[in-house]
Amino acid sequence: MSAESQKRTARRAIVGRLSWGLADQAASSMTNFAVGIYVARSLGVTAFGVFSLAWLTYGVVLNVARGLATDPLVVRFSGVPEASWRTAAARASGAALGVGAALGAVCLLVGLALGGSVGPAFACLGLALPALLLQDAWRFAFFAAGNGQKAFANDLVWGVALVPAMVVAARVGSVGAFVLAWGASAAVAAVFGCFQSGIRPRVTRARGWLREQRDLGYRYLVENVSLSGASQLRAYGLGAIVGVGAVGAVRGAELLLGPFLAVLMGLSLVTVAEAARVLRQAPHRLGAFCLVLGGGQAAAALLWGAALLLMPDRAGELVLGDVWSSASELILPAALGVACAGIGTGAAAGLRALAAARRSLRCQLFASACYVSGGLGGAVVGGTVGSAWGVAAATACGSAVWWLQLRSALREPHQNTIPEVRTT
Numbered sequence: 001m002s003a004e005s006q007k008r009t010a011r012r013a014i015v016g017r018l019s020w021g022l023a024d025q026a027a028s029s030m031t032n033f034a035v036g037i038y039v040a041r042s043l044g045v046t047a048f049g050v051f052s053l054a055w056l057t058y059g060v061v062l063n064v065a066r067g068l069a070t071d072p073l074v075v076r077f078s079g080v081p082e083a084s085w086r087t088a089a090a091r092a093s094g095a096a097l098g099v100g101a102a103l104g105a106v107c108l109l110v111g112l113a114l115g116g117s118v119g120p121a122f123a124c125l126g127l128a129l130p131a132l133l134l135q136d137a138w139r140f141a142f143f144a145a146g147n148g149q150k151a152f153a154n155d156l157v158w159g160v161a162l163v164p165a166m167v168v169a170a171r172v173g174s175v176g177a178f179v180l181a182w183g184a185s186a187a188v189a190a191v192f193g194c195f196q197s198g199i200r201p202r203v204t205r206a207r208g209w210l211r212e213q214r215d216l217g218y219r220y221l222v223e224n225v226s227l228s229g230a231s232q233l234r235a236y237g238l239g240a241i242v243g244v245g246a247v248g249a250v251r252g253a254e255l256l257l258g259p260f261l262a263v264l265m266g267l268s269l270v271t272v273a274e275a276a277r278v279l280r281q282a283p284h285r286l287g288a289f290c291l292v293l294g295g296g297q298a299a300a301a302l303l304w305g306a307a308l309l310l311m312p313d314r315a316g317e318l319v320l321g322d323v324w325s326s327a328s329e330l331i332l333p334a335a336l337g338v339a340c341a342g343i344g345t346g347a348a349a350g351l352r353a354l355a356a357a358r359r360s361l362r363c364q365l366f367a368s369a370c371y372v373s374g375g376l377g378g379a380v381v382g383g384t385v386g387s388a389w390g391v392a393a394a395t396a397c398g399s400a401v402w403w404l405q406l407r408s409a410l411r412e413p414h415q416n417t418i419p420e421v422r423t424t
Contacts, residue, residue, distance in 0.1 A: 074352075079146065371398070378390025
């Protein structure tokens with residue numbers, strides 16, 4: 001095969017893997033979007049605010065599991081021999097399941113202690129966390145192996161299982177019921193993932209995995225938790241400064257931008273694995289790959305935001321119900337913030353592929369500090385709308401730092417070897 005033919009074949013392979021990644025993210029986005037819309041219309045703005053707090057807490061726990069378990073899997077075991085991948089996937093999924101069980105127990109105890117309207121939601125989240133984190137771990141594992149179609153199928157199974165679960169939850173009519181329905185449908189997909197992969201999660205090998213991957217895992221843990229923790233602090237602070245209804249309004253605006261937010265949150269499923277392959281095969285192309293990735297996401301987010309601004313109020317009320325009136329005021333700053341975040345995630349994928357954990361950690365800590373400061377400072381000055389504009393400005397500053405760090409990292413020498421993993 002000629003060199004030109006090999007390049008064309010490689011391009012087709014990249015496009016194919018990215019296409020499955022986009023398809024999977026679309027399925028995941030629609031699942032999250034459907035849950036949010038259904039709950040918003042069923043419960044109203046205040047109860048939806050409570051559900052949003054539980055959702056954001058799940059985001060924090062999810063990022064803990066990703067940092068410790070599946071981010072190192074994607075960085076070090078993308079495109080490796082199948083035997084190495086299978087051993088690593090069993091241990092990484094076991095680590096994710098163990099994190100879900102441990103932090104789920106904490107959420108359960110906190111929920112029982114809190115009581116009131118918020119407590120039951122957190123208690124139910126604690127019961128759902130192991131299934132939610134295991135399902136997410138299978139998605140990471142499949143993309144590391146280059147089998148995006150399996151991740152897509154897994155998310156489709158989750159979406160199908162979610163339909164009857166949501167119907168039952170609507171009849172109960174409580175926030176806790178919706179959280180349990182969300183977790184139960186994820187459990188169906190998590191079990192399906194075991195059959196798809198033919199792998200059983202090795203919880204007993206989780207400690208060894210954490211020890212072997214600690215040079216990346218602990219930094220990614222801090223990095224991921226600072227990201228989701230910043231969102232959590234902004235939500236709690238916004239609720240204290242403006243009111244819990246403001247949290248529901250912000251979540252409503254996020255739902256309208258859901259397809260792009262889900263892509264950003266789950267970006268490492270596709271782009272880090274692909275960037276790692278680019279680094280192995282053609283290191284000089286990594287910067288261009290990240291630029292195209294970030295620019296494409298930003299352009300798509302702006303187009304979607306423009307479409308939302310043209311949406312008539314009647315259509316918005318049909319989608320979000322009573323939440324629409326407050327969420328619609330946040331569309332413009334939220335869309336700009338997502339566009340800036342899209343640019344930054346292109347650089348973040350490059351730093352992950354380079355295993356430049358120290359650089360990416362510094363970037364994320366800076367971006368998270370800006371996010372909290374901008375979100376809460378804006379809330380003090382201008383309420384919910386001011387918080388949205390503060391976040392947009394903070395995201396722009398954070399993206400600039402990501403690209404400066406990637407530029408410096410690309411100038412440094414790097415090693416790109418296939419890792420080994422213990423089988424015991």
